[in-house]
Amino acid sequence: MRKSLISILSALLLLSITIRANDPLRKETYIYSIKGTDTLRLDKYDLPGPEKEKPCIVFMFGGGFVGGVRDNKNYIGYFNHLANKGFTVVSIDYRLGMKSLNTQDPMRIVAALNKSISMAVEDLFDATTFVVNNAGDWNIDKDMIVANGSSAGAVSVLHGEYAICTRAKVTGKLPVGFNYAGIISFAGAIFSIDGELQWQTPPAPMQLFHGDADSNVPYDKIELYNYGFYGSKYIAGQLNKIASPYYFFDVKNAAHEISESPMTSNLHEIDSFLEKYVAGRQPLMIHAEVQQIGKPEMKKDFEMTDYIKTNFK
Numbered sequence: 001m002r003k004s005l006i007s008i009l010s011a012l013l014l015l016s017i018t019i020r021a022n023d024p025l026r027k028e029t030y031i032y033s034i035k036g037t038d039t040l041r042l043d044k045y046d047l048p049g050p051e052k053e054k055p056c057i058v059f060m061f062g063g064g065f066v067g068g069v070r071d072n073k074n075y076i077g078y079f080n081h082l083a084n085k086g087f088t089v090v091s092i093d094y095r096l097g098m099k100s101l102n103t104q105d106p107m108r109i110v111a112a113l114n115k116s117i118s119m120a121v122e123d124l125f126d127a128t129t130f131v132v133n134n135a136g137d138w139n140i141d142k143d144m145i146v147a148n149g150s151s152a153g154a155v156s157v158l159h160g161e162y163a164i165c166t167r168a169k170v171t172g173k174l175p176v177g178f179n180y181a182g183i184i185s186f187a188g189a190i191f192s193i194d195g196e197l198q199w200q201t202p203p204a205p206m207q208l209f210h211g212d213a214d215s216n217v218p219y220d221k222i223e224l225y226n227y228g229f230y231g232s233k234y235i236a237g238q239l240n241k242i243a244s245p246y247y248f249f250d251v252k253n254a255a256h257e258i259s260e261s262p263m264t265s266n267l268h269e270i271d272s273f274l275e276k277y278v279a280g281r282q283p284l285m286i287h288a289e290v291q292q293i294g295k296p297e298m299k300k301d302f303e304m305t306d307y308i309k310t311n312f313k
Contacts, residue, residue: 025080032130033123038095042127043071044138045079045089055144055181055278057082058128059091060153062186062259064216064311065098065116068152078263085271088140090131094123094156109308110227117191118170120156121163125173132175142175146182146278151217151259154188158206158235162190165201180204182278184270187259189217189231197230197238205245205277207270208232209262211254213298215310224304236287245283247273252291253298 025045033040046054061068061075070091079089097116103109128145135142147157161183164171183206190197210232212219218231236248249269251258262270269288276282 025076025083030130032092033126035095035123038093040093040095040123040127041070042090042092042130045083045091046087047083051139053139053141054086054088055146055274056088056090056131056140057146057148057184058124058131058157059089060094060120060124060147060149060156061091062149062151062153063096065096065113065120065152066101066311067096067099074260075263078267081267085274087274088138090127092123092127094120094127094153104308106224106305106308110224113191114193117155117159120152121160122170122173124156124160125170128178128180129174132178144181144278146184146274147180148184148186149188150186150263151188151256154185154259155191155217156188157183158185158188158190161203161206162197162199165199165203167200182207182273184273185209185232186262187211187214187217187232187256189229190235192228192230193226195226195228197228197235199238199242199244202242202244203239205247205273206235206239207247207249207273207277208236209249209251209258209266211251211256211258213253213255213300214258215299215302215306216256216259218302218307219300222302222304222307229304229307240285240287243283243285245277245285247277247284247286248288250287250289252289253295255298 026048028044029041031039032042061070061072070093082089097119098112101112132142147160149157161180164179182204186209210219218229220233221228221230232248236246239246
């Protein structure tokens with residue numbers, strides 16, 4: 001009788017876990033800002049459950065500041081995974097400053113890129129403030145907001161954190177004293193018109209994914225006059241020097257597919273970062289190198305013109 005009761009309870013527990021894992025992802029859409037002719041929306045994803053505060057991921061899509069959408073079907077599985085891990089996911093619109101660009105002049109492209117990044121960071125901060133202001137109604141822990149982006153979105157979240165660390169004027173859009181609990185970048189970089197990066201304060205813990213044969217976004221760094229585009233390898237090196245927590249997932253002989261592949265292939269690494277660095281606040285520095293045996297060698301020595309040609313054909 002006792003064994004039967006235990007078996008029934010175990011079966012009911014398994015059933016409840018299965019039902020929980022298959023709960024439909026709940027999606028709600030909000031307008032967070034209107035700027036000129038641009039109405040910027042965000043989608044909030046979560047799972048039904050106990051009314052308790054949850055950590056939050058603010059996600060920015062990729063698309064070279066030319067295209068992309070916040071509800072790309074390729075992202076939904078990733079959002080569902082994060083929701084099942086107890087997160088609320090907020091995927092945001094942002095203005096695409098390169099969308100109408102019609103030039104092959106490198107200097108005009110560089111100027112447009114700088115402006116596009118500034119616009120995207122402004123939108124990220126406005127969306128973040130919208131989340132913070134609604135945190136009570138949405139049961140979000142305001143101290144556990146992580147910024148995550150793919151490609152252009154990764155560039156934007158890295159720039160957002162750099163702006164916070166350098167006390168840039170745009171940070172006035174954020175609540176006083178706010179910082180992200182973590183940054184997750186899928187093939188991102190930081191663009192500078194003032195030479196090498198100078199961190200005035202240590203950044204939030206960062207997880208950086210990048211392939212060393214990426215011709216869309218620099219893996220290391222590319223410099224032209226006083227302009228520089230500083231990728232994951234360079235950023236990880238700086239974080240190592242100042243002993244600031246980071247997790248660099250360094251993929252050899254891989255290109256820009258790393259802007260999306262972590263959302264399916266590296267969920268374990270992302271979960272580990274969120275658990276150890278964000279929730280656990282462990283002061284770790286990890287550099288994981290991954291290489292596929294036998295894969296043909298890819299081109300890796302790119303110039304500024306190569307990145308321009310790849311992104312703006």
